Amino acid sequence: QSALTQPASVSGSPGQSITISCTGTSSDVGTHNYVSWYQQHPGKGPKLIILDVRNRPSGVSNRFSGSKSGNTASLTISGLQAEDEADYFCGSYTASSSYVFGTGTKVTVL
């Protein structure tokens, strides 16, 4: 199962909004709403920030939002802050019921 495709890096200035795409196929992202997004700071374990395409777990800032169109899911970070600098991964089930991650996006706050 191939990884989902994400841009290698995205950058923005504090206060700006950025969007990270996660492109899959009709056999994974496009077939259901079990798409999640994870944030990972260096040396730390991942943190779930979006579940079921667009829902935020308790305690996650409302600056993070998710959406999906066809085979592409997206994560938008609004009001970019220095603490948002991290790696971001999307995750999705596949038609064969395995779970696959995106290639990862490094977010840099300029």
Place this chain on the structure above:
Amino acid sequence: EVQLVESGGGLVQPGRSLRLSCTASGFTFGDHAMSWFRQAPGKGLEWVGFIRNEFYGGTAEYAASVKGRFIMSRLDSKSIAYLQMNSLKTEDTALYYCVRGGGVHKRYSGSYPNWYDRWGQGALVTVSS
């Protein structure tokens, strides 16, 4: 506070076995599926598999890369999840994370977590001669 603490990692020779443990606290362990993920040095995340809770049969699903070599189990009375890794290969070298599953949806082979919401800090497994 939800906590997941992995233990049992280390250096092991190819072909040998190793067992990881994940001790959970801060939530009702028996209500959740428990999963394992791994991340090779400098690489992305890889799903290893998960084990359902007893309500959904307590059975496990595995990634193709580990199926037949790795076995997941759980001891709900002590809130511990295990990952028994057999016939280890050099490509199994990674940081292994214990992760709590959340939500449930049905697929052909049974129930699956919708998401994976709490992660441990990981246990490093190095397979090398």
